Every structure is written in structure tokens, then in C-alpha cells.
Amino acid sequence: xxxxxxxxxxxxxxxxxxxxxxxxxxxxxxxxxxxxxxxxxxxxxxxxxxxxxxxxxxxxxxxxxxxxxxxxxxxxxxxxxxxxxxxxxxxxxxxxxxxxxxxxxxxxxxxxxxxxxxxxxxxxxxxxxxxxxxxxxxxxxxxxxxxxxxxxxxxxxxxxxxxxxxxxxxxxxxxxxxxxxxxxxxxxxxxxxxxxxxxxxxxxxxxxxxxxxxxxxxxxxxxxxxxxxxxxxxxxxxxxxxxxxxxxxx
Amino acid sequence: xxxxxxxxxxxxxxxxxxxxxxxxxxxxxxxxxxxxxxxxxxxxxxxxxxxxxxxxxxxxxxxxxxxxxxxxxxxxxxxxxxxxxxxxxxxxxxxxxxxxxxxxxxxxxxxxxxxxxxxxxxxxxxxxxxxxxxxxxxxxxxxxxxxxxxxxxxxxxxxxxxxxxxxxxxxxxxxxxxxxxxxxxxxxxxxxxxxxxxxxxxxxxxxxxxxxxxxxxxxxxxxxxxxxxxxxxxxxxxxxxxxxxxxxxxxxxxxxxxxxxxxxxxxxxxxxxxxxxxxxxxxxxxxxxxxxxxxxxxxxxxx
Numbered sequence: 001x002x003x004x005x006x007x008x009x010x011x012x013x014x015x016x017x018x019x020x021x022x023x024x025x026x027x028x029x030x031x032x033x034x035x036x037x038x039x040x041x042x043x044x045x046x047x048x049x050x051x052x053x054x055x056x057x058x059x060x061x062x063x064x065x066x067x068x069x070x071x072x073x074x075x076x077x078x079x080x081x082x083x084x085x086x087x088x089x090x091x092x093x094x095x096x097x098x099x100x101x102x103x104x105x106x107x108x109x110x111x112x113x114x115x116x117x118x119x120x121x122x123x124x125x126x127x128x129x130x131x132x133x134x135x136x137x138x139x140x141x142x143x144x145x146x147x148x149x150x151x152x153x154x155x156x157x158x159x160x161x162x163x164x165x166x167x168x169x170x171x172x173x174x175x176x177x178x179x180x181x182x183x184x185x186x187x188x189x190x191x192x193x194x195x196x197x198x199x200x201x202x203x204x205x206x207x208x209x210x211x212x213x214x215x216x217x218x219x220x221x222x223x224x225x226x227x228x229x230x231x232x233x234x235x236x237x238x239x240x241x242x243x244x245x246x247x248x249x250x
Numbered sequence: 251x252x253x254x255x256x257x258x259x260x261x262x263x264x265x266x267x268x269x270x271x272x273x274x275x276x277x278x279x280x281x282x283x284x285x286x287x288x289x290x291x292x293x294x295x296x297x298x299x300x301x302x303x304x305x306x307x308x309x310x311x312x313x314x315x316x317x318x319x320x321x322x323x324x325x326x327x328x329x330x331x332x333x334x335x336x337x338x339x340x341x342x343x344x345x346x347x348x349x350x351x352x353x354x355x356x357x358x359x360x361x362x363x364x365x366x367x368x369x370x371x372x373x374x375x376x377x378x379x380x381x382x383x384x385x386x387x388x389x390x391x392x393x394x395x396x397x398x399x400x401x402x403x404x405x406x407x408x409x410x411x412x413x414x415x416x417x418x419x420x421x422x423x424x425x426x427x428x429x430x431x432x433x434x435x436x437x438x439x440x441x442x443x444x445x446x447x448x449x450x451x452x453x454x455x456x457x458x459x460x461x462x463x464x465x466x467x468x469x470x471x472x473x474x475x476x477x478x479x480x481x482x483x484x485x486x487x488x489x490x491x492x493x494x495x496x497x498x499x500x501x502x503x504x505x506x507x508x509x510x511x512x513x514x515x516x517x518x519x520x521x522x523x524x525x526x527x528x529x530x531x532x533x534x535x536x537x538x539x540x541x542x543x544x545x546x547x548x549x550x551x552x553x
Contacts, residue, residue: 002282003279003282003283003521004283005520005521005522043519043520047312047519048312048313048315048316048317048466048467048515048518048519049310049312049317049518049519050518050519072312073312089521209307209308210307210308210309210310210311210456211310212310212317212319212518213273213279213517213518213521214518215279215280215282215521216275216279217273217274217275217279217280217517218272218273218274218275218319218321218518219275219295219304219309219321219324220307220308220309220310220319220321221307221309221310222304222305222306222307222309222321222324223307224306232303233303233304233324238279
């Protein structure tokens with residue numbers, strides 16, 4: 001059987017930036033299966049829908065999920081306590097396709113930064129560009145440095161790092177890399193896809209959409225893609241969350 | 251071990267739990283959790299005569315104890331279903347129900363004819379989808395239109411015919427009577443209740459379709475009430491659905507008058523829900539010395 005739900009032991013769940021939490025969950029069966037760019041579907045008691053959260057890291061049977069409190073479900077998640085059993089359906093979706101021997105530029109915007117950490121750990125000497133609205137939302141900088149990444153920090157308001165957008169940095173450095181992987185807000189992904197196209201670099205982007213089943217059965221998390229010249233609806237949970245940027249119809 | 255098998259319109263089900271249309275695709279994904287023969291049957295994702303891409307996203311919003319969805323009948327079309335999905339489904343040792351939706355009565359008839367020449371077990375006529383502009387609910391909200399389309403499709407349908415009813419009507423019992431009088435072998439009910447959520451910051455509806463169909467535990471009492479009202483009005487069997495999420499709900503729906511059950515939204519919380527509900531149902535029957543699940547149907551003692 002390809003999919004399974006298991007109870008994970010909550011090891012820690014701490015606020016690491018304004019409204020952003022770092023959750024570590026232990027399960028020796030499912031956590032080691034996670035690949036970079038995949039996601040975990042977390043059951044929140046009292047809610048009908050699970051919460052899809054990208055895998056930030058997976059090591060020694062511990063799944064790390066860094067998430068932002070956005071609504072009622074993630075609020076409840078943030079109140080879960082150490083020692084609790086958390087019901088998780090994971091890992092799901094198709095992650096980033098990483099080839100050895102290539103140099104990658106990994107770009108995360110806001111709460112799109114976490115999946116890039118696990119991705120950075122699968123690549124050699126990646127260039128990582130992380131962008132945040134302001135200094136209160138900065139996460140995972142030390143983790144990326146430990147992973148051996150060349151790290152660039154940007155903020156929209158200039159309160160830390162480079163004042164500007166991730167695409168400003170990408171344009172300067174794109175000739176130093178072979179391929180780009182990105183996760184973040186849609187306008188950012190669209191801009192990155194455009195830069196990559198202009199410079200003829202392959203680009204993989206991780207998308208987000210309101211989701212239910214998480215496995216491709218209910219068809220709610222639709223995304224329009226172009227395949228063989230034809231526009232069709234695919235689904236973030238099953239066909240993605242990572243898509244070839246050239247195929248996505250923004 | 252009680253007998254969980256039920257028979258609807260001559261079709262035998264191993265147990266009364268059927269996956270509800272639209273929540274289960276054509277079964278392949280949930281088949282990666284457990285063998286599909288654990289289910290009594292599968293009501294497949296609604297199919298149309300030709301491929302439909304469905305509505306733009308977002309297609310879902312959460313509600314207190316439930317969800318709203320507006321997928322808009324995304325499906326590959328009846329021919330692809332027959333050629334690519336049905337052969338696989340028929341190997342899964344469970345009852346396969348094709349759910350059909352059309353823009354016109356002629357489309358329903360054409361699909362019923364095509365499916366009658368396959369080994370699909372039953373056809374569920376969806377005249378209650380609230381999420382498409384045409385096709386679906388406009389056929390399902392008056393006794394005259396339900397009677398007319400059921401009668402037409404009946405002429406072309408050689409399989410047992412289930413008519414899926416909309417709760418968005420003033421008198422569901424009289425609509426069920428029209429379906430019965432026009433040749434339906436069973437009714438399934440309830441489809442979703444039309445609802446809406448609005449983002450207070452953007453003042454935009456959360457669902458791109460503006461409105462959506464509401465399902466989940468929040469609608470369960472409405473479904474029980476409607477199943478009870480319809481059970482009092484017709485003789486053909488009722489497949490009850492609407493917010494069933496635990497075995498106690500299954501028992502309650504059967505007592506209200508259902509002969510079999512469909513479950514959907516709970517799968518999104520717990521993919522294993524059908525198996526757990528069957529286990530609980532079986533234990534309830536054993537604990538109460540009831541030999542067959544069929545003995546529960548319609549045993550309500552109303553005040």
C-alpha cells in the first residue's frame with residue numbers, strides 16, 4: 001500500500017518567528033520515507049479537513065514541519081503540546097527532482113522557505129535565496145548555513161538583509177547555477193518562472209491550493225497546466241505540489 | 251459476526267457502506283490505503299458525456315463541522331471511464347456504481363445507453379449537483395422535471411437506476427415519489443446543501459464559484475430528517491448519505507429508513523473511516539443480538 005496514516009509523537013512545537021511555528025514529529029515508519037518537496041497532511045482534532053504542510057526536514061525518524069498560523073486549523077496546531085499523538089498522513093505528493101552534479105538555486109518566499117531546507121540538504125553547495133516581508137518573519141537562516149548553502153537574505157522592506165525581492169538577487173546570480181527550485185507566493189513564483197525562461201534555465205515550482213483528500217481523489221486542489229499544447233487541470237496534491245514552471249498556466 | 255450484506259434493486263453488497271460520488275475518484279487512490287473490497291460499493295466521480303475541466307480553484311472551503319465544495323464535475327468523460335477505469339474497478343470485488351450528469355435529458359439517456367452495454371453494476375443519476383451552470387440540479391428541483399427525466403432515462407437504462415436527490419427543495423418526499431413513479435429502482439440522498447463563505451478581508455467568496463455544496467457532520471441531522479420523510483413516502487430503497495462520520499451515524503441513518511449508506515466527506519479526515527464504521531456497525535449488531543443489518547432499516551419509533 002502506497003499511503004498510510006500513523007500516529008506521530010510530538011517532540012516539540014515552538015514559535016520561531018512572528019506566528020510561525022517549528023513542529024517536530026517522530027514516527028520511524030513514515031518520517032524516513034519523506035523526500036524533499038513532499039508534504040504531510042496533519043489531522044487537527046475538531047476540524048473536517050487535514051492541514052497540508054510541506055516537509056521542512058526529515059532525519060532519524062523525525063519529521064520537521066515549519067508552518068504559519070493562518071486560520072483556525074493552524075491555530076489549533078500551534079496549541080498542540082509535547083508528548084501529544086498527532087495523526088499524520090505522509091509523505092504525499094511529488095517533490096523536487098534533484099540531479100547530482102548540477103548546481104541549484106533554491107528560492108523560498110515567506111512560508112515557502114521551509115521546504116527549501118530539506119531540498120538544500122539533497123544538493124551540493126546550493127545557492128539559497130530566502131525572502132521575507134520583514135525581519136520579524138525571518139526563519140531557518142542558521143539551518144541553511146549548517147547545510148552548507150550559499151545563503152542570501154532579502155526583505156521587502158529592507159529591515160534585514162538585501163532590500164528587495166528574491167528575483168532581484170536571482171537575476172544577478174542566475175548564471176552561477178544550472179537549475180532553479182522555488183516555493184512561495186504565486187506572484188513570486190510567476191516572476192521567478194519568467195526570469196528562468198529569459199535565461200533559459202529549468203525551473204521547478206512548488207504550488208499551494210486549498211486541498212481536501214491529499215491523494216488526488218476529490219479533485220479540489222486544481223491547477224491549470226499545459227501539456228502537449230493543451231491546457232488541462234491537474235492537482236497540487238497528486239501531480240504536484242512541484243510542477244515544471246514552464247507547464248503552469250498562471 | 252452479524253450479516254452486513256444488503257441488497258438494493260437486486261444488487262448484492264457485501265456491506266452497506268458505499269463511497270460517495272465525488273469524494274473517491276474512480277477508486278484508485280483510496281485503493282492505495284486498503285483493498286476496495288472492504289467497501290460495499292463505490293459510487294464513482296460524476297461523469298459527463300464529454301470531458302469537463304471543472305471550475306477554477308479555490309474549489310473548497312471549510313465550515314463548522316463540514317466543508318463547501320464546487321469542483322464542477324471535472325471528469326474525463328464517459329468513454330474514458332468505460333475504457334480506462336471501469337475494467338480496473340470491476341476487478342476490485344466491490345459494487346461499481348456509475349454516477350452520471352448531463353446538460354440535457356438526451357445526454358443522460360446517451361450515457362445510460364452506453365453504460366448499459368458495460369458491466370457496471372448500477373447507474374446513479376445525478377440531478378442534484380449544485381455546482382454547474384447547467385446539468386444537474388435544474389432537473390432535480392420539481393416533481394415534474396424529476397418525473398420527466400427519470401422516465402426518459404429509464405427507457406434507455408438497462409441497469410438498476412438510482413436517482414440522487416437534492417436537499418435544496420421544498421418537499422423532498424414528493425420529489426422522491428415522482429422518481430419512484432417514473433421508474434427509479436432506488437433513491438440516494440442527500441446531495442450537498444448549497445452554501446457560501448466569504449473572506450471578510452477581501453469580501454470575496456472563498457470558493458471561486460461563489461457558492462458551493464455543503465457536506466460533512468453539520469448536515470447529518472438534515473439528512474436523517476429527509477431520509478425519514480422519504481422513507482414514509484416511497485417503497486423503493488433509500489441509499490442514505492449526508493455527514494455520516496461514525497458508526498453511530500450509520501446506525502441512525504439505517505433506523506431512519508436507509509437500506510444502504512454512502513460516506514464521503516469523512517474520508518478527508520480519516521481515509522480508514524469506512525472500515526472503522528463497518529467494524530462499529532458489526533459490533534452494535536452483535537451486542538444487540540441482531541443477525542442482519544437489514545433488520546435495522548426503518549425501525550424508527552417516532553413520537
